[in-house]
Amino acid sequence: MVVSQWDGGGILLLFQEHCVFESRTLFYGKKFFEFFLFCCLSGACFACILYVMTIAEEIFRYLDDSGITLVFPTENAARHYLAQYVRSRRTSVLASRAIAFDEFKMNFAPKHAERPANKYHRLVFTSSFLDCGSTGLIYLYNDGFFEYRQRFVSFLARILPPLIELDQTGIGDVALFKDLVTLRRRYEEYLSQYDLFEPGWERHDISYAKGMKGTYVLVGYNSDIPMQALMRELGDVPWISTLDFKCESDVDYEQFFTEETELEALFQRLEDLKKKGIPSDDIIISTPNPDALQNRLDRKAQEYNIPLSYMKSLRLKQTVPGRYLFAIRRCINEGLSFRSMENLLLDTALPYLSIDNNRRLIRFMIEHNIQSGSLDFHKDNLVSELSYAAKQSGDDSLLTFYKDLKSALSAIRRADDGDEIIKDIHGLTFMLMGDDEFSKSDPMDKDVYSFIFSELANINRTLKENGLKMSNIFSIFMSEVEGLSYVVQEKRQGIRVFTYGQDQLLNVPYHFVFGLNDGNCTMSKSTLDFLEDHEVSSRVNFDVTDSMMEYYRCSGDHVFISGSETSYDGAQSAPTYFITRGIVRRSDFVFKEVFEKADSTSLCQVKMTQFADKGDDYSLGPAGEAIDIDSKKLSYTSISRYANCPYRAYLEMEMLTEETAPDSFEPAKQDDSDIGSFLHEVIQRFMKNHFNRILVKEKLDDYKTEISSILEQALEEDHKFDQYTKDSIRGRYLDSLQNVVSILLETGGRKKGSIGPFMPLENEFRLASDPAFTGYIDSIIQSENGDIYLLDYKKGSGDATYQLVLYKRLYDLDPPHGDSVKDCYFYSMRDRAFKGFDPEKWATQETKLDEDIEKIRLGYSSGDWKATPSKDVCERCPERVVCRRRFNLQ
Numbered sequence: 001m002v003v004s005q006w007d008g009g010g011i012l013l014l015f016q017e018h019c020v021f022e023s024r025t026l027f028y029g030k031k032f033f034e035f036f037l038f039c040c041l042s043g044a045c046f047a048c049i050l051y052v053m054t055i056a057e058e059i060f061r062y063l064d065d066s067g068i069t070l071v072f073p074t075e076n077a078a079r080h081y082l083a084q085y086v087r088s089r090r091t092s093v094l095a096s097r098a099i100a101f102d103e104f105k106m107n108f109a110p111k112h113a114e115r116p117a118n119k120y121h122r123l124v125f126t127s128s129f130l131d132c133g134s135t136g137l138i139y140l141y142n143d144g145f146f147e148y149r150q151r152f153v154s155f156l157a158r159i160l161p162p163l164i165e166l167d168q169t170g171i172g173d174v175a176l177f178k179d180l181v182t183l184r185r186r187y188e189e190y191l192s193q194y195d196l197f198e199p200g201w202e203r204h205d206i207s208y209a210k211g212m213k214g215t216y217v218l219v220g221y222n223s224d225i226p227m228q229a230l231m232r233e234l235g236d237v238p239w240i241s242t243l244d245f246k247c248e249s250d251v252d253y254e255q256f257f258t259e260e261t262e263l264e265a266l267f268q269r270l271e272d273l274k275k276k277g278i279p280s281d282d283i284i285i286s287t288p289n290p291d292a293l294q295n296r297l298d299r300k301a302q303e304y305n306i307p308l309s310y311m312k313s314l315r316l317k318q319t320v321p322g323r324y325l326f327a328i329r330r331c332i333n334e335g336l337s338f339r340s341m342e343n344l345l346l347d348t349a350l351p352y353l354s355i356d357n358n359r360r361l362i363r364f365m366i367e368h369n370i371q372s373g374s375l376d377f378h379k380d381n382l383v384s385e386l387s388y389a390a391k392q393s394g395d396d397s398l399l400t401f402y403k404d405l406k407s408a409l410s411a412i413r414r415a416d417d418g419d420e421i422i423k424d425i426h427g428l429t430f431m432l433m434g435d436d437e438f439s440k441s442d443p444m445d446k447d448v449y450s451f452i453f454s455e456l457a458n459i460n461r462t463l464k465e466n467g468l469k470m471s472n473i474f475s476i477f478m479s480e481v482e483g484l485s486y487v488v489q490e491k492r493q494g495i496r497v498f499t500y501g502q503d504q505l506l507n508v509p510y511h512f513v514f515g516l517n518d519g520n521c522t523m524s525k526s527t528l529d530f531l532e533d534h535e536v537s538s539r540v541n542f543d544v545t546d547s548m549m550e551y552y553r554c555s556g557d558h559v560f561i562s563g564s565e566t567s568y569d570g571a572q573s574a575p576t577y578f579i580t581r582g583i584v585r586r587s588d589f590v591f592k593e594v595f596e597k598a599d600s601t602s603l604c605q606v607k608m609t610q611f612a613d614k615g616d617d618y619s620l621g622p623a624g625e626a627i628d629i630d631s632k633k634l635s636y637t638s639i640s641r642y643a644n645c646p647y648r649a650y651l652e653m654e655m656l657t658e659e660t661a662p663d664s665f666e667p668a669k670q671d672d673s674d675i676g677s678f679l680h681e682v683i684q685r686f687m688k689n690h691f692n693r694i695l696v697k698e699k700l701d702d703y704k705t706e707i708s709s710i711l712e713q714a715l716e717e718d719h720k721f722d723q724y725t726k727d728s729i730r731g732r733y734l735d736s737l738q739n740v741v742s743i744l745l746e747t748g749g750r751k752k753g754s755i756g757p758f759m760p761l762e763n764e765f766r767l768a769s770d771p772a773f774t775g776y777i778d779s780i781i782q783s784e785n786g787d788i789y790l791l792d793y794k795k796g797s798g799d800a801t802y803q804l805v806l807y808k809r810l811y812d813l814d815p816p817h818g819d820s821v822k823d824c825y826f827y828s829m830r831d832r833a834f835k836g837f838d839p840e841k842w843a844t845q846e847t848k849l850d851e852d853i854e855k856i857r858l859g860y861s862s863g864d865w866k867a868t869p870s871k872d873v874c875e876r877c878p879e880r881v882v883c884r885r886r887f888n889l890q
Helices: 029-042 046-052 055-063 075-089 101-108 119-131 146-158 161-168 174-193 225-234 259-275 290-304 320-333 338-345 356-367 381-393 397-414 418-433 443-466 473-481 545-553 576-580 600-611 636-644 646-654 672-689 697-717 723-744 803-813 839-862
Strands: 002-005 012-015 068-072 098-100 215-219 240-243 253-258 283-287 308-310 495-499 508-513 524-526 536-538 541-543 556-567 584-586 758-761 779-783 788-794 821-828 833-835
Touching: 055 068, 055 075, 055 240, 068 075, 068 101, 075 098, 098 101, 101 225, 119 146, 119 174, 119 443, 119 473, 146 473, 161 174, 225 240, 225 541, 253 259, 259 283, 259 290, 259 508, 259 556, 290 308, 290 495, 320 338, 320 397, 320 418, 320 443, 320 473, 338 356, 356 381, 356 397, 381 397, 397 418, 397 473, 418 443, 418 473, 443 473, 545 556, 545 576, 636 646, 636 803, 636 839, 672 697, 672 723, 672 779, 672 788, 697 723, 723 833, 788 803, 803 821, 803 839
Parallel strands: 068 098, 068 215, 215 240, 253 556, 253 584, 283 495, 283 508, 308 495, 508 556, 788 821
Antiparallel strands: 002 012, 524 541, 758 779, 779 788, 821 833
């Protein structure tokens, strides 16, 4: 920090240098007081001092005083500043000096002899309340429409805690007011009957606080609604103060024209930081709706090789076990409709014992135009059609499968207590997946499945405590857990991405807040907020929208706040906060060209040839240079490349432009092929370590550890990738690399590529035929019973091509390991799965291979190098800059 003074005016000028966190000059204790006194004598206002001090520096000043305890909105924020304080001051500090607000709030709550009610107590109450058939409700629910009862159980359970706010809210409709009073009274009776208390109804008071010493400072009070609500209850407390941050910086709102340009600018800025070597921990990204933007963020992150880490939990619907259970609920609610059964039975992510019966049943419904089955055992058109087909064919296996499925789903629908529902779900899962259920799936899927059943156990325990049963318990339970999230326990890799507002008080050097508009940045809460405005005449409102903006503007040394004029949803405006202060700026960001490293002179020369005399470069006609194909070594790459575009094949394989292309024409972004080659090298090192040795499932953990070590060693040896790319590879592909061995070692054929114990074999040999071919098979393995398998690895999803067809054909001409190939698979690093061909597709690819070999034979002999432009072929072609379809070659 630099302090200077003008000679004549006595005006204090304060500047803060941009430097690393630990090296900042900090003013605290006696030094801070002396500095403050000096500023006052010089005529400077205290607000100016707070401006030059960052959030972290101000918080550290309070931590220097041992008599002060800081209260943060979240546990994350408290831990963040304790850790930063220890590193900055190079000292120790008690963990109790910085606490989360929830812990602080508990000091002002009364002590209860009763047990606290939880969400499942509320579910049980509302279910039994509506089951009685005479609720006395008029506005919220109609007893005459009992079939809609299930939809209201979860809704009424959710509005029970806020009913404490009824006295603070004016209700305009008499019927609505009576309903809310009735609901609260009946719930009070339930709580009293079972010795429970509702935590949401607690009144906080200063008299309950015992043993609290010193001063407590609420950090970020102006931007935190729960803090304001508590202090509204407590009133003025001498030993509780607040700490807020008034931003006097020049951070404005940068407005782009579209979301796409805003996103591109964000990643170009991140790439600049990456090149400067800024650690990813020094950067935070915030946006109001990361779920909606995640696909586009992931695409950009992959394009720029910038790893992102989403600091959010997974909704159960986003997990494989969650999808499975929600699909069961849909089947029950829709009475086995075609769409619901298709959703359940054709999800390839589920570890079904055999998906053949699932597909046969869906195919049967399509062929016989059956729109729905039925959970009714007396009338089911699907049973009738299946029975008739079984009599005609003598095969009743599909009928038996459907009846078992229907019986299992009906049992789940009828279950009315926790033990029964848990048993019935396990019964259905055993039928579809066998004993293992999700135990052999991805570790996260296994954990999520256990998490869901632990929640089922909680509702079961609640029912037993109350001696109650609940009709349609499964659908009601799934409605309740629909909003639940599962926190993924994994090591974070990459730049943190937060939902707007959840990163409150996390101060970092670089903070990007993007996608902000007037409709998505509001941070407010009202009493009885489940009611619409027209239903209330008055209510207490808390609005921290502007205070949150103040915080974000001073949330780092370099802050970028942005939005766009248009989105996929239409036009949008900047937040009112920025408009009223006149700090909305149309973006003047200068976007980099795709070929920013290219030689500008050579590109100009190419451009100037557009009106020159067109020489013959063979791209427009067949009369070109004939080449003797017998002198060539053909490969899968050369065959497929010629089939896609003969002109590109000529440039790269005959003129060797691929080998001689100058580095200056390479885009700045990381080439995906480099990453693909690197991943191949890692898995091949592992296979080579085990040539001619049997790999067994009992040592799977050892193999995974070995693959992890090989990856780390390869990353350490590699000098091509920067640290961001290495972090991206480690976070994105380690599990996928380990999964290769996991799937291969499985038995029972539950997944494609599962062959049990296997032995990697030598895979370097010459593939000879007429004409001569060259190629390299990624892995050759032999199963325990001697079968040979060929494996190919793909970084992306991998398309069904004839590469494996060619390799199998050439291998079988002269088998280097004795036996011919039993099957071929390619492994997708992105999808973490082996893929292959059914017999029909295999035959199709064999035909296409023969056609393309004949095409390259004739093309070489006749000199046919004509370009075959199309969107798919030309879109990412590296030869576009010299192709006659764009320029003339001189």
